[in-house]
Amino acid sequence: MNHAEPFLLLILSSPSGAGKTTLTRKLQERFPALKFSVSHTTRTPRPDEVHGRDYYFVSRSEFDALVDEGAFIEWAEVHGNCYGTSRVEIERARVEPNCAGMIFDIDYQGARQIRAKQHDAVTVFILPPSMSELLRRLRGRASESEEIVQRRFKAAMIEIAHYGLFDYLVVNDDLDMAFRHLEAIVLAERSRRFRRADLAERLLRVGQL
Ligand code: ADP
């Protein structure tokens, strides 16, 4: 009998700087069977970013061609750049042995578009403990100019205003506590009845023999 974990689509969104990347990396260490969905973007890479690991970095014309081909399950313009999730990423993960799902680090527009197609996707919005702490974290990242920091800080209000699209709100004040909440969400979602009903039905069929 197959006791493999059910396949989970876990979407994480937050205003820029709230800690999504940090939490996503910790989640991947804890749940290596959850594959990180690598998005395409027209943004230029930050010094520590690797093509194919953090993003597929493409030109605007390459991105537009992918949109025209219908390659993206969702895409959006965020902070002046284009970002998209390719359908192939999800299709590949679904058939990959020992893959128990995917983690998406995408904005609220992408969360809404995936939710419209994948009804069982789980959506989590990460909140900063305060706006002043959000600004401090944006500045602390040091890879961006003050102009970009201010642009992302202003956009935070628009993103937070969309919290209603999400199943869970996790406050990232203390990092370990925020991580424990995320871990609890993954474990609880794996135990949702509809994700385990197949196993229950199989047990019943065997029992009838
Ligand atoms: P995002 O991916 O949401 O833009 P990052 O994960 O890059 O955010 O985090 C932004 C900055 O805040 C980073 O310098 C990170 O180390 C820091 N950070 C993340 N979570 C916390 C936390 N709970 N407490 C203090 N600093 C944090």
Ligand code: 5GP
């Ligand atoms: P960053 O430039 O800081 O890596 O990401 C900026 C924003 O774009 C973040 O809110 C991030 O979640 C979002 N983002 C990253 N990839 C995608 C994607 O494929 N689709 C959408 N809609 N948003 C994305």
